[in-house]
Amino acid sequence: MAPFKTFALPVSIAQAVDTAAGNPIRLSSNENPYGPCPLARxxxxxxxxxxxxxxxxxxxxxxxxxxxxxxxxxxxxxxxxxxxxxxxxxxxxxxxxxxxxxxxxxxxxxxxxxxxxxxxxxxxxxxxxxxxxxxxxxxxxxxxxxxxxxxxxxxxxxxxxxxxxxxxxxxxxxxxxxxxxxxxxxxxxxxxxxxxxxxxxxxxxxxxxxxxxxxxxxxxxxxxxxxxxxxxxxxxxxxxxxxxxxxxxxxxxxxxxxxDVDFVKQCHAKNTAARNYTMEQLTRLGMRCIPSVTNFIYFSLADYKKDFFDVLKSNNIEGTFIYEEEGQWTRITVGTMDEMRQLIKVLQ
Ligand SMILES: Cc1ncc(COP(=O)(O)O)c(C=O)c1O
Known part of the structure; x- marks a missing residue:
């Protein structure tokens, strides 16, 4: 019955659902790090x-x-x-x-x-x-x-x-x-x-x-x-x-x-806060970001000095790829604030 216990847990939105040690930080597929909502579980x-x-x-x-x-x-x-x-x-x-x-x-x-x-x-x-x-x-x-x-x-x-x-x-x-x-x-x-x-x-x-x-x-x-x-x-x-x-x-x-209207509102607010933080920090690190209204950010690696994808790989973070060669544009999903802080820490 152990797996059913997990379903029933009233997981708080403050807590992402798959942050166990060793799991990659998944910033590749624009998923919601908080879901499913408690009512859905x-x-x-x-x-x-x-x-x-x-x-x-x-x-x-x-x-x-x-x-x-x-x-x-x-x-x-x-x-x-x-x-x-x-x-x-x-x-x-x-x-x-x-x-x-x-x-x-x-x-x-x-x-x-x-x-x-x-x-x-x-x-x-x-x-x-x-x-x-x-x-x-x-x-x-x-x-x-x-x-x-x-x-x-x-x-x-x-x-x-x-x-x-x-x-x-x-x-x-x-x-x-x-x-x-x-x-x-x-x-x-x-x-x-x-x-x-x-x-x-x-x-x-x-x-x-x-x-x-x-x-x-x-x-x-x-x-x-x-x-x-x-x-x-x-x-x-x-x-x-x-x-x-x-x-x-x-x-x-x-x-x-x-x-679960409350859950949606909380996800929206948390995503906005983590997105704003990430855009500010990527910009500080010299990467041009396209203003985003979503749970992902499109940005240019043209002026980034390290090998971005190597940095992600060696820190167990999943990103995407280059979408446009000219300008070296890539995309990163907005995860939890902790995940985005970790991303910025390894990138700088
Ligand atoms: C624009 C867009 N449409 C649809 C989907 C996929 O949606 P679904 O999981 O419902 O197939 C994605 C997934 O990333 C997406 O980015």
Missing amino acids: KAMAEGINSSNRYNWGTAEQLMAALAKKEGVTEDNILIGAGSTVILDLIVQWLAFKKGNFIVGHPSYINWTKRAEKLGLKKIAVPVTPGKELSLAAMLSAIDADTRMIYVCNPNNPTGTFCEHKALIDFIKAATEKAMVVVDEAYIDFTDQPSVSHLIADNKNLVVVKTFSKIYGLAGARTGYAIAHKDTINQIAELQTWANGDVSVVSRAAALASLA
């Missing part, structure tokens, strides 16, 4: 007992809760085993017609390999010098064969966001020509509004969201799409069981997480 422990059943009712409950959160109705929601799986489904759907898709560079691209394998041609549009997505250039890149334009907002790895009005104008113009997918994986770390309300009268817009980031449920694999009901129905046809990919345990965790 309790719900998961209880969910184990009903895992012998499909329990479709809990999928419906989760969809109803998400519809309420997003100000839409249940038929505007599709849940899947992570938002990347939702992106994969959209790609499979659009690839029937072949053509191309447009994506910023650099941006979140875990799903693009499959798109290319399925016959869609990738058009990568460079970010601006300030590392923002260039909506104007993305709009100009649309041609008669464009099936999808992917807007990661805020953008991973650069940590920047599109100004709300400009994004709305872009969506209006671009959806007249092709499907626009707005990935809001990190929106909860910002004070920016979602664009999910626009789906009511726009069949060419899909907004994707995830429980992997501020809700701390990356390993529970739960994400969702918000779209017009006709669009949701088309995407859902590619799931064996519509809304059935997420386990009973993960659904329980997601549902409980939506109720």
Whole structure:
């Protein structure tokens, strides 16, 4: 029974969950060091007992809760085993017609390999010098064969966001020509509004969201799409069981997480404090940082004198890689304040 004890522990947000001696400091995948929240752990422990059943009712409950959160109705929601799986489904759907898709560079691209394998041609549009997505250039890149334009907002790895009005104008113009997918994986770390309300009268817009980031449920694999009901129905046809990919345990965790508003607020505040500290310190060490609204920081190693990746490796810290050779840009996830202090200590 020992593992169940862990589930039941009311872990405080002040305490990260995997800081045992010898564990690496994980600053690579933009995970939440504090999650899952206490309510989600309790719900998961209880969910184990009903895992012998499909329990479709809990999928419906989760969809109803998400519809309420997003100000839409249940038929505007599709849940899947992570938002990347939702992106994969959209790609499979659009690839029937072949053509191309447009994506910023650099941006979140875990799903693009499959798109290319399925016959869609990738058009990568460079970010601006300030590392923002260039909506104007993305709009100009649309041609008669464009099936999808992917807007990661805020953008991973650069940590920047599109100004709300400009994004709305872009969506209006671009959806007249092709499907626009707005990935809001990190929106909860910002004070920016979602664009999910626009789906009511726009069949060419899909907004994707995830429980992997501020809700701390990356390993529970739960994400969702918000779209017009006709669009949701088309995407859902590619799931064996519509809304059935997420386990009973993960659904329980997601549902409980939506109720733990306090946890989200605390994660937001702690992330902001640790991010501000890290940006200040990286800047002090001579590294140019792009102002970030997320739980990661994009910065340049061009003027850093040591071998950054060697320093990380020899101190058991996981980082990422070089995203742009010119300027030697890399990304680091914002962990707990203690983790970020340790990072800065070894870098100086
Ligand atoms: C922009 C973006 N979208 C989606 C995901 C993945 O979300 P999920 O864990 O729900 O597949 C990530 C993960 O890093 C991401 O950065």
